[in-house]
Amino acid sequence: MKDDVEKYRTMLEELQVTLKQEIALANEECAPIQLNGTMGRISRNDAIQVQQMALEIKRRREERLIRIQTAFSRMEKGTYGDCCRCHNRINKARLDTIPDVVLCIRCASQPRS
Numbered sequence: 511m512k513d514d515v516e517k518y519r520t521m522l523e524e525l526q527v528t529l530k531q532e533i534a535l536a537n538e539e540c541a542p543i544q545l546n547g548t549m550g551r552i553s554r555n556d557a558i559q560v561q562q563m564a565l566e567i568k569r570r571r572e573e574r575l576i577r578i579q580t581a582f583s584r585m586e587k588g589t590y591g592d593c594c595r596c597h598n599r600i601n602k603a604r605l606d607t608i609p610d611v612v613l614c615i616r617c618a619s620q621p622r623s
């Protein structure tokens with residue numbers, strides 16, 4: 511498992527770099543829209559919708575960054591790869607796909623109780 515943790519640490523570090531770049535890029539792209547009178551009502555609504563979508567994507571990226579950071583701290587504590595709810599080991603294939611995942615597949619597919 512020690513080697514695995516190192517592997518996931520590298521994956522998470524790469525993911526973190528990519529996310530930070532994406533957030534920085536998105537910040538440049540979605541400068542606040544000028545809501546002035548030169549735009550028609552429809553294009554103004556479109557612009558607002560596009561901006562809200564961009565904000566939503568940004569929010570998700572930021573949430574993921576936080577999750578990656580908590581994954582690093584779980585590595586420090588030696589609990590990385592354990593399900594946060596049932597404390598069973600999370601399937602390796604699942605970690606390979608989503609290294610920042612916090613729930614095993616069983617818990618993730620069950621509604622919160």
Ligand SMILES: [Zn+2]
Pocket residue numbers: 593594595596597598613614615616617618
């Ligand atoms: Zn679980």
